[in-house]
Amino acid sequence: MRILVVEDEVKTADYLRKGLSESGYMVDVARNGHDGQHLIEEFEFDLIILDVMLPGLDGWQLLKLIRRRHQTPVLFLTARDEVEYRVKGLELGADDYLIKPFSFVELLARVRTLLRRGPPRESEHFQVADLHMDVLRRRVVRKEERLTLTNKEFALLHLLLEREGEVLSRTYIASQVWQMNFDSDTNVVEVAVRRLRAKVDDPYDTKLIHTVRGMGYVLEVPS
Known part of the structure; x- marks a missing residue:
């Protein structure tokens, strides 16, 4: 399983890369929205973990781009805990929403749930x-x-x-x-x-x- 993490906080991105890699996943990291867009266009991912506040394209814009072409599960990971932000993320097509600071055990459980659910299979x-x-x-x-x-x-x-x-x-x-x-x-x-x-x-x-x-x-x- 291949996961893309789009996160501009270096410590958080490295923490996620290390933890998810040790849990058996292949992990790619993008530190801004434009790099995230490039990776999404070039490669296939089973799950995308996406911050909202990003340099370049923000998380909302990147999610819109993702949903134009893919049904890849998206987990929003952000410090913005207002209800309207969570509602907006879900309405734009996010599959789950986790607030920072977070427990890695909880994040891993959500990741596994989303990967089991998976996207609708497209024609191969x-x-x-x-x-x-x-x-x-x-x-x-x-x-x-x-x-x-x-x-x-x-x-x-x-x-x-x-x-x-x-x-x-x-x-x-x-x-x-x-x-x-x-x-x-x-x-x-x-x-x-x-x-x-x-x-x-x-x-x-x-x-x-x-x-x-x-x-x-x-x-x-x-x-």
């Missing part, structure tokens, strides 16, 4: 025509040929496969893959789709990624 495999994606192994194959994709290309293809047959706007794709809104004159989505097509479609007769003029992109088998 996608198959469209002769294109296959294994999400957990991060493996993409077409016509028995392994495709080498960057992290963003993989995320983009994953999104298109999840929403097979649906036309996705450039703005929606940008918000899901890059977790932010791009100005209308930014062509980052077009560039990413072009690069993905070069690997997924160009070498093959059947094209799967299609442009819908004025609307966006869709992945489907042509009729």
